[in-house]
Amino acid sequence: MSAVRAGDVTIGSAGAPAHPTERGRSLRRLWRLRWGLAAALVLLLIVFVTLAAPWLAPYSPVEVDIQHRLGPPAWMEGGKTDHWLGTDQIGRDLLSRMIYGGRVSLLIGVTAVAISSTIGVLLGLAAGYFGAKIDWIIMTLINVMLTFPFVLLALAVIAVLGPSLPNMIFVLGVAGWPIYARVIRAETMALREREFVVAGRALGMSHARIIFGQILPNLVSAITVVATLQIAQVIILESFLSFLGLGVQPPTPAWGNMLGEGRVYMLNSWWIAAFPGAAIFITTLVINLMGNALRDWLDPHMKL
């Protein structure tokens, strides 16, 4: 508030340097994005670790060692350095399961978002560009989907189709499109009236060429931001479904089902559930931070 008033007063008055150097400006811009950049680095590290799982994980994620079950992490009393994060209820190495579990969570997040963004962008473009009846139908569809709690929809479909990795990706992918459609629709409506689109139409370009050649390229930043933020949402939802036992099935490790299995042992062996929980938290946190920074960088006025 005080900043606003100060700004009003200083307009036109000398004081601030009139032309900040190019280098200074880009440095300041980078400094403003410092959290996003840091988050991106952490995310890169997570992605690298999960991709390199077979080389980095000290054990197989499904190797049972019942004699060393419920072993605490290495730094705790009774912990051993051959299992850095300890072992779970049937003696599987927790560190290895964490690394492999991240693979599953990230895979689901990225593929589901790829599916839902494709559906959502296409429908949003159609609704925003053609308007009228098509817009009404798609808007009603969006309202139906947004009214229906996403969790219930996913639960119902999974319960009927049966829990498995492909079904999970299918559900999360097909159910997630309305958010993209809504954002893209609004942006398309604004773009439709811009000079270059009107000019294209006057030149006799086909609808397809205008939509994909002129409008879509202008929406890339919006799509990127929504998709990034959605990956975090999908990971959380996936972990909840797995936690309920309706997601990724054991023994395949996923952060969600590790948390669900570890819940029973929380009282005495907190590490089984705490580490996967922390992993979900950190991953979604850095993805959100990166998404926010992307939004500020690409389009500070975007309302999401």
Added chain:
Amino acid sequence: MRLYIARQLTQLVVVILGISLLAFAILHVLGDPVLLLLPQNAGKAEFERYRHLLGLDRPLYVQYWKFVSGAVCGDFGKSWYADTPAFKLVLERMPATIYLTLAGLVVALLIALPLGLLAALKRHSWIDTLCTALAVAGQATPLFWLGIMLIIVFAVRLKALPASGYGTWQNFVMPAFCLGAALAPITMRLVRSGVIEVMNMEFIKTARAKGLAEGRVVVKHAFRNACIPVITVLGLQFGQLLGGAVVTETVFAWPGVATLTVDSIRNQDFPVVQCAVVLLALIIVSINFVVDMVVGYIDPRIRVGG
């Protein structure tokens, strides 16, 4: 205004029909309940007899028509497990869910309103940074994990609050906080950006130029106008709030509609699932309708533009 109401009402009916169709399609097209209800070694004749008994052998559109015409009169059929009307089962669980949702909403507002306002007024200060950090962290916390952590700390370790159950106010504390904490970050951001936007407007400058006290400018002029987007989005977020209630109810074994639905989905008890989904959707859509009306009444630009 009348045209606006009519348009919103049509939208409401269409959305409810769409949801009933969606609920019906998911359960009837994707799955076959008889396969799950009967033991694996039951004969073919037995399967057919059950299908006929449940009316599953008739064409889909007949089944859908029967479902919709019954639903209008509150008849969703009998539960396949409990042998009581599905409508009664769901209605019994409804108050618990509504109380939890309202409590969650109150908690969210109690957290979000003061913090959002403070962050907007002290923009770029350490308070603003702290609030943003809290919001970002809150959005990244899986709701069910937070619930489990709360149970471990307050129920298991401190023995201060019951881990599950329903009835006393102590039972409400953790689930309501959990649900409220899930909704608070987005609400806080909305309040913050709403207030910032309004504070830059001309009429705020006018109010200041008139010599109004700063507190009066903030409360009377800025905050009121910033409330419009917050109300709209909160209304629209109600579906998400109920989604959060599903998670919260599961973690705390809360005897609400959500736990009933999750159990019924597991048991493939279609009538109960359909009934619960349609009733929940009805609540959400009605709330959206009321919100639209209120906002349209406050701000004429919306009812003309929409």
